[in-house]
Amino acid sequence: MKLNKLLIVAGHGGKDTGAVANNIIERDINLIVAKKVQELMSKFCDIKMTRTDNETYLTPYECAVIGNKWGADLALHIHHNGGGGDGAEIIHTVFTEDSMGDELSEKIADKFRVIGQNVRRVFSRWNSKENNDYYSAIRNADQDAVITEFAFVDSKDSKMLTDEWLDAEAYAISSALIEFYNLEVKMSYKDVELEEILNMALENPDDMINLIDTLVLLSNNNFDLGIIQKSGKFIDDAILKVFKVAYELGKEGYYD
Numbered sequence: 205m206k207l208n209k210l211l212i213v214a215g216h217g218g219k220d221t222g223a224v225a226n227n228i229i230e231r232d233i234n235l236i237v238a239k240k241v242q243e244l245m246s247k248f249c250d251i252k253m254t255r256t257d258n259e260t261y262l263t264p265y266e267c268a269v270i271g272n273k274w275g276a277d278l279a280l281h282i283h284h285n286g287g288g289g290d291g292a293e294i295i296h297t298v299f300t301e302d303s304m305g306d307e308l309s310e311k312i313a314d315k316f317r318v319i320g321q322n323v324r325r326v327f328s329r330w331n332s333k334e335n336n337d338y339y340s341a342i343r344n345a346d347q348d349a350v351i352t353e354f355a356f357v358d359s360k361d362s363k364m365l366t367d368e369w370l371d372a373e374a375y376a377i378s379s380a381l382i383e384f385y386n387l388e389v390k391m392s393y394k395d396v397e398l399e400e401i402l403n404m405a406l407e408n409p410d411d412m413i414n415l416i417d418t419l420v421l422l423s424n425n426n427f428d429l430g431i432i433q434k435s436g437k438f439i440d441d442a443i444l445k446v447f448k449v450a451y452e453l454g455k456e457g458y459y460d
């Protein structure tokens with residue numbers, strides 16, 4: 205079970221708005237959450253987005269073909285529900301016996317509960333013959349496919365669709381994926397280079413000027429401190445404190 209390639213499908217697009225109510229357009233919030241998941245997951249796996257704007261429209265079938273051609277390990281379809289109701293729904297693949305879609309969906313459901321959303325049901329369905337309904341995404345996928353419906357757009361449930369909740373939703377989905385697939389941060393060549401520079405600076409911890417300069421360099425390059433912790437290196441509180449100060453100075457452009 206691996207997740208090297210993640211296809212993210214922001215449901216609907218273009219003239220197909222999905223559910224519209226309470227000043228919320230499903231098409232638009234699907235994309236907001238999709239982009240946030242992309243950002244959160246980008247250090248863990250390769251990602252392909254089927255759309256990155258609200259003008260593009262692809263049928264669910266076309267999205268499935270993109271994932272199959274690319275060789276995606278998982279197709280994650282992000283939707284929000286319509287038709288009135290309360291709570292999240294997650295729909296998963298039924299295409300093979302060893303499909304993990306059901307277990308992954310339960311994991312996502314658990315994470316939704318953790319952030320405070322109730323879950324109506326986790327289920328599977330592929331009984332439609334049309335290729336333009338969203339179950340075709342499941343029917344035509346060569347890989348596990350999961351459709352998330354975090355909350356209803358057109359009921360009181362829409363109170364769960366503020367910016368803050370959409371953030372939390374993206375975190376919940378991402379943390380479910382990270383835990384389920386046991387993902388490790390994928391270090392880029394640049395990360396490795398920066399880590400070496402940090403190691404050199406740490407060999408001389410008394411040279412605070414050098415250390416601060418190094419940490420500013422790291423923060424300006426979006427170096428993730430989590431990488432160092434994950435790779436088992438110890439950074440004591442003092443250095444973390446210096447890092448925070450240096451990060452703030454770097455953000456303010458103090459060292460430019």
Ligand SMILES: [Zn+2]
Nearest residue numbers: 215222283284
């Ligand atoms: Zn939808």
